[in-house]
Amino acid sequence: MKTKLNKSLLKSLRDAKSSCNLSLNEEQGGFILKALDTEEYKYIPVRNQNTGTLKARGLYIADRLEFGKNVLGETIADDWDLFASFHTHPWGCPAMPSSMDLAELFTSFPVNFIYAPESDTLNMFTYIALPKTDPMLVKWQGATIIL
Numbered sequence: 001m002k003t004k005l006n007k008s009l010l011k012s013l014r015d016a017k018s019s020c021n022l023s024l025n026e027e028q029g030g031f032i033l034k035a036l037d038t039e040e041y042k043y044i045p046v047r048n049q050n051t052g053t054l055k056a057r058g059l060y061i062a063d064r065l066e067f068g069k070n071v072l073g074e075t076i077a078d079d080w081d082l083f084a085s086f087h088t089h090p091w092g093c094p095a096m097p098s099s100m101d102l103a104e105l106f107t108s109f110p111v112n113f114i115y116a117p118e119s120d121t122l123n124m125f126t127y128i129a130l131p132k133t134d135p136m137l138v139k140w141q142g143a144t145i146i147l
């Protein structure tokens with residue numbers, strides 16, 4: 001499925017992509033904030049707490065201090081809401097969530113973006129709660145974003 005997004009969101013995704021050093025074969029990322037009253041978005045990069053270690057090749061975990069200062073600081077001080085996570089996958093990996101992504105990262109955000117540099121693919125995963133039957137049953141709707 002291909003999706004067209006709001007211009008400001010597209011710009012923040014371009015910012016997200018260009019803020020990554022793709023010659024560094026590590027997962028990198030950050031967060032997209034949305035203005036409370038308008039369709040305005042902005043990207044805030046947050047370093048991978050694993051950067052410089054082998055772990056960073058397969059796992060993005062936002063540095064807590066940077067996340068608190070740069071992301072939560074903005075949402076508390078100004079009229080911004082946390083909208084989405086963004087992270088890259090290393091070379092050789094598709095832009096599909098790993099089991100860690102599904103278990104840890106995705107549970108905190110209604111929307112999650114994954115960028116795979118090798119195929120230059122950006123995918124968006126939007127949370128959909130499946131009705132009634134099982135409250136634990138969660139579905140992620142995927143879409144490829146053309147920047």
Ligand SMILES: [Zn+2]
Nearest residue numbers: 089097098101
């Ligand atoms: Zn991932």
